[in-house]
Amino acid sequence: MLGRLLLHLVLLLVFAPLLQGVIVKTKALFGGRVGAPLLQPYWDLARLWRKGFVFSRTTTWVFRAGPVVGLTVPVLASLLVPFGALPAPFSFEGDLILFVYLFGLARFFTAAAALDTGSSFEGMGAAREVTFSCLAEPTMLFALMVLARLAGGLSLNSLLGTHLQAAWKGPAAAPLGLILVCLLVVLLVENSRIPFDDPNTHLELTMVHEVMVLDHSGPAFGMILYGAALKLMVLGALVVRLALPWQTGLWWLDALVFLGGMLLLAVLIGVVESIMARLRLVRIPQILIGTTLVSIFALVLVLR
Amino acid sequence: MHWIIAAALTIGLSGVPGLFLPRQGSAGERPACILVLLGVGCGLTGVAGALSGWVGDSFTLPWRIPGGELALRLDSLSAVFLLPVLLVVACGAVYGLGYWPQREHPDNGRKFRLFFGLIGSALIIVLTARNAVLFLLAWEVMALSSYFLITTEGEKVEARRAGFIYLVATHTGTLALFAMFALLEQLSGSFTFPAAQSLAAGGGAAIFSLGLFGFGLKAGLMPLHVWLPGAHAAAPSHASALLSGVMIKTGIYGLVRLTSFFADLPPWWGWSILALGAVSGIFGVAFALAQHDIKRLLAYHSVENIGIIALGLGIALLGRSFDLPALTLLGIAGALLHVINHGLFKSLLFLSAGSMIHATGTREIDHYGGLLKRQPWTGIFFLGGAVALSGLPPFNGFISECLFYLGAFNAFAGESRTVHLAVLAAPALALIGGLALACFVKVFGIAFLGEPRSDEAARAHEAPRSMRLAMLPLLGCCVWIGLLPMTVAPLLQRAALDWSARTGEVSLTAPLAPLAWVAGMGWGLILTVVVVGLWLQRLAKGAPDTVSTWGCGYALPGPRMQYTASSFADFLVGLFRFGLRTERRGGEVTDVFPVPGHFHSNTPDSVLDRLLYPGCRGAARGFTWLRARVQNGLVAVYLLYVAVTLFVLLLLITTI
Numbered sequence: 001m002l003g004r005l006l007l008h009l010v011l012l013l014v015f016a017p018l019l020q021g022v023i024v025k026t027k028a029l030f031g032g033r034v035g036a037p038l039l040q041p042y043w044d045l046a047r048l049w050r051k052g053f054v055f056s057r058t059t060t061w062v063f064r065a066g067p068v069v070g071l072t073v074p075v076l077a078s079l080l081v082p083f084g085a086l087p088a089p090f091s092f093e094g095d096l097i098l099f100v101y102l103f104g105l106a107r108f109f110t111a112a113a114a115l116d117t118g119s120s121f122e123g124m125g126a127a128r129e130v131t132f133s134c135l136a137e138p139t140m141l142f143a144l145m146v147l148a149r150l151a152g153g154l155s156l157n158s159l160l161g162t163h164l165q166a167a168w169k170g171p172a173a174a175p176l177g178l179i180l181v182c183l184l185v186v187l188l189v190e191n192s193r194i195p196f197d198d199p200n201t202h203l204e205l206t207m208v209h210e211v212m213v214l215d216h217s218g219p220a221f222g223m224i225l226y227g228a229a230l231k232l233m234v235l236g237a238l239v240v241r242l243a244l245p246w247q248t249g250l251w252w253l254d255a256l257v258f259l260g261g262m263l264l265l266a267v268l269i270g271v272v273e274s275i276m277a278r279l280r281l282v283r284i285p286q287i288l289i290g291t292t293l294v295s296i297f298a299l300v301l302v303l304r
Numbered sequence: 305m306h307w308i309i310a311a312a313l314t315i316g317l318s319g320v321p322g323l324f325l326p327r328q329g330s331a332g333e334r335p336a337c338i339l340v341l342l343g344v345g346c347g348l349t350g351v352a353g354a355l356s357g358w359v360g361d362s363f364t365l366p367w368r369i370p371g372g373e374l375a376l377r378l379d380s381l382s383a384v385f386l387l388p389v390l391l392v393v394a395c396g397a398v399y400g401l402g403y404w405p406q407r408e409h410p411d412n413g414r415k416f417r418l419f420f421g422l423i424g425s426a427l428i429i430v431l432t433a434r435n436a437v438l439f440l441l442a443w444e445v446m447a448l449s450s451y452f453l454i455t456t457e458g459e460k461v462e463a464r465r466a467g468f469i470y471l472v473a474t475h476t477g478t479l480a481l482f483a484m485f486a487l488l489e490q491l492s493g494s495f496t497f498p499a500a501q502s503l504a505a506g507g508g509a510a511i512f513s514l515g516l517f518g519f520g521l522k523a524g525l526m527p528l529h530v531w532l533p534g535a536h537a538a539a540p541s542h543a544s545a546l547l548s549g550v551m552i553k554t555g556i557y558g559l560v561r562l563t564s565f566f567a568d569l570p571p572w573w574g575w576s577i578l579a580l581g582a583v584s585g586i587f588g589v590a591f592a593l594a595q596h597d598i599k600r601l602l603a604y605h606s607v608e609n610i611g612i613i614a615l616g617l618g619i620a621l622l623g624r625s626f627d628l629p630a631l632t633l634l635g636i637a638g639a640l641l642h643v644i645n646h647g648l649f650k651s652l653l654f655l656s657a658g659s660m661i662h663a664t665g666t667r668e669i670d671h672y673g674g675l676l677k678r679q680p681w682t683g684i685f686f687l688g689g690a691v692a693l694s695g696l697p698p699f700n701g702f703i704s705e706c707l708f709y710l711g712a713f714n715a716f717a718g719e720s721r722t723v724h725l726a727v728l729a730a731p732a733l734a735l736i737g738g739l740a741l742a743c744f745v746k747v748f749g750i751a752f753l754g755e756p757r758s759d760e761a762a763r764a765h766e767a768p769r770s771m772r773l774a775m776l777p778l779l780g781c782c783v784w785i786g787l788l789p790m791t792v793a794p795l796l797q798r799a800a801l802d803w804s805a806r807t808g809e810v811s812l813t814a815p816l817a818p819l820a821w822v823a824g825m826g827w828g829l830i831l832t833v834v835v836v837g838l839w840l841q842r843l844a845k846g847a848p849d850t851v852s853t854w855g856c857g858y859a860l861p862g863p864r865m866q867y868t869a870s871s872f873a874d875f876l877v878g879l880f881r882f883g884l885r886t887e888r889r890g891g892e893v894t895d896v897f898p899v900p901g902h903f904h905s906n907t908p909d910s911v912l913d914r915l916l917y918p919g920c921r922g923a924a925r926g927f928t929w930l931r932a933r934v935q936n937g938l939v940a941v942y943l944l945y946v947a948v949t950l951f952v953l954l955l956l957i958t959t960i
Contacts, residue, residue, distance in 0.1 A: 053847035056854075058755055060676045064844065068837045076829055092821040097709045098697060100734070102829075104741055105696040115749030115867070117853045118674075123749070123867025130745055131875045134738025138731040145713070145727055154713050215854055219843050223836075285879055303724055
């Protein structure tokens with residue numbers, strides 16, 4: 001138990017920033033550039049850690065609570081989700097609901113921290129963030145319902161258990177494929193990636209997540225970046241396990257398969273970001289509602 | 305049971321001594337508060353005693369009224385509804401000392417305290433009555449006292465209008481209840497409430513429909529919620545807390561009690577409550593998003609939460625129809641827990657909103673801003689209530705929503721294909737949760753954070769100690785249920801057993817086992833956040849905190865440039881425009897050098913302002929026209945009426 005917990009945390013805390021590096025590298029290669037080194041996110045975090053803070057006189061303790069909750073929640077949520085074939089250290093019936101709602105808590109405090117600065121820029125970002133997330137939430141639930149129906153259990157460990165390998169070969173492959181796409185869309189929305197949001201710029205009026213964290217500085221900003229990397233890894237773990245449901249029985253091999261899957265996912269995100277343009281803001285709700293419909297169709301297929 | 309009667313009497317009479325004291329001076333506000341607290345103490349002793357079995361749980365006296373009997377009984381189901389009533393009445397009475405002091409409100413303070421006590425007493429009787437006549441009597445006292453609470457400030461047009469709509473609505477509902485109890489008497493043979501599961505469902509369709517209408521009107525299920533937003537906004541805040549937190553729950557209590565009488569339930573009962581719950585939940589929160597009056601917004605959230613409770617009740621009813629005890633148990637336990645939870649956090653939110661109104665004198669969210677610096681305690685209370693209402697861990701709202709989700713997912717266990725559809729309650733709940741979160745980010749962010757948007761907000765002050773003291777136990781209970789949910793599980797299990805004996809087959813320990821984990825994670829979350837927060841605080845010590853927010857190079861940012869409540873919600877409200885139909889005026893930019901402009905947005909209630917009002921106005925006009933034609937003043941025509949009437953009577957007599 002303790003060993004599993006430590007392994008989980010080490011995998012998460014050590015490898016999460018690497019994914020960001022892989023995404024940036026992929027995009028650079030697509031753009032014909034050399035790009036920043038793979039380990040650049042680590043150096044960025046170290047640099048931010050040594051810097052000082054600047055706080056606006058408008059802000060209160062809520063402004064500082066944002067980064068704290070934003071960093072804590074993905075760590076706690078990671079304890080509920082299996083990393084590939086490595087089962088989650090904490091597992092109970094209904095942990096998937098806690099998993100979804102923990103991210104809700106993080107969103108509440110990140111958005112409140114953005115509004116705490118009194119800047120209309122950040123208000124705009126906060127409004128968009130909560131809008132898109134509440135449209136993504138039903139999709140997530142439908143996808144989890146499909147998985148629960150296939151697994152016959154209600155914990156993430158059983159949802160993403162060993163039965164998936166057989167399920168992919170059976171008639172359940174079609175709904176599984178549909179919700180894989182849906183979960184990928186949710187992943188992109190929740191982690192503010194192209195085509196829903198652009199993580200690179202915050203000076204355009206169209207940006208969502210980056211504009212919310214405009215006024216954070218120093219280690220607090222480092223916490224936000226690190227928290228975002230952790231969130232990508234935790235939500236990505238769902239997609240990776242769904243796509244690569246192999247079980248080897250050796251923990252180090254399972255961990256390697258999982259990490260390989262995560263790297264593939266990062267490359268995929270990089271490719272998506274390179275070949276797609278950002279969507280117009282009004283299109284995003286339409287895409288999200290469309291994804292919800294796809295996930296409902298998947299549910300219809302498994303309930304049939 | 306005598307304790308409960310003593311509680312009802314003490315609370316009910318608490319406002320009476322004040323009537324004999326002059327309106328100048330304190331007019332007995334402290335004695336009234338002490339009497340209420342005394343009554344609540346009696347009530348809590350009575351509930352604890354009845355539940356543990358050391359005092360009797362029933363009381364019967366014959367009564368002269370035909371069909372009437374003074375029959376009271378307190379089972380666990382009543383206790384679940386009664387506990388929040390007692391807590392909120394006590395907190396409201398203490399809160400009133402600071403919020404509605406007699407010296408500031410000499411005209412209506414005594415009236416308010418009289419009816420505040422009366423409604424508390426009526427609530428206790430409604431929840432324990434075991435006879436239809438007694439129930440309806442207490443129901444009517446409750447309805448009338450709430451009317452007088454809503455029209456406390458009767459000099460304001462808004463309050464009179466809200467009170468009138470409430471009066472019409474509640475009496476329409478009572479009418480349906482009269483019919484329902486009459487039919488119930490036909491079925492069971494007496495006006496005494498039948499025992500649980502003693503009636504066959506045959507002939508229950510009309511009873512259920514009437515009950516759903518009458519009780520739904522009181523609870524505020526979506527198409528029937530017309531009275532709710534105006535009434536909660538017009539009443540003083542501690543009255544709104546009582547009305548919204550516990551009074552509307554009597555409607556849910558009625559539905560729960562009514563459905564417990566029947567042995568086997570047709571599935572359409574569950575489906576209709578489930579559908580109404582989903583509509584109330586989603587549109588309640590969508591309307592809430594569009595509001596910028598804080599009390600109207602909270603009132604729409606009551607509609608949303610009643611919807612959530614109805615979702616749970618619907619799941620439980622389906623569980624009974626399709627014979628799935630686990631589904632029944634989780635649904636009803638979630639619904640009952642949410643009744644308690646909503647009583648706690650909604651009262652907390654109304655009381656802290658009252659504290660904001662007390663400090664600034666306005667209900668407009670867009671006139672607040674930066675209140676957290678001026679009202680740090682109110683801010684924490686409001687934040688606690690907001691997080692709890694959004695159903696986020698580690699507060700109590702999450703616990704009940706977790707039970708709903710577990711219940712909904714359990715529908716997969718059913719044999720029948722149709723019951724699988726109950727699982728659709730889960731995504732509806734997720735959507736409601738997401739929208740509620742957006743709404744409370746909006747309220748908390750716009751009202752408490754940023755810069756003050758008006759002079760009143762800049763001059764705001766912290767609430768007096770009595771008001772803060774009244775909010776503390778409510779927040780404490782929210783945290784308690786959130787972090788130690790196992791402590792309420794036995795009560796829920798017993799209440800579920802009172803509702804349906806079949807739930808006895810499943811022990812709540814197995815389905816509720818996740819709660820221990822959830823609580824553990826909650827503790828972990830709080831600990832980690834505190835540790836990381838303190839660490840960050842230590843790192844940030846001595847950091848400059850006097851610079852202004854970065855304005856992208858603009859040197860003169862003003863508080864009016866901040867995001868407003870309307871603009872925050874605009875995107876989401878736009879997605880629901882098919883149901884909300886927000887009216888917007890102004891805001892267009894016409895020229896290269898625009899002149900100063902104004903923008904105004906308003907979201908009237910779709911059912912009341914767009915359907916009932918025009919409908920009633922049209923009907924009134926039609927009847928006026930008809931009356932003018934019929935009563936036209938020509939004697940010849942009147943004679944014709946007499947002749948026609950006689951002829952018709954003759955015809956009737958000869959044919960029968």
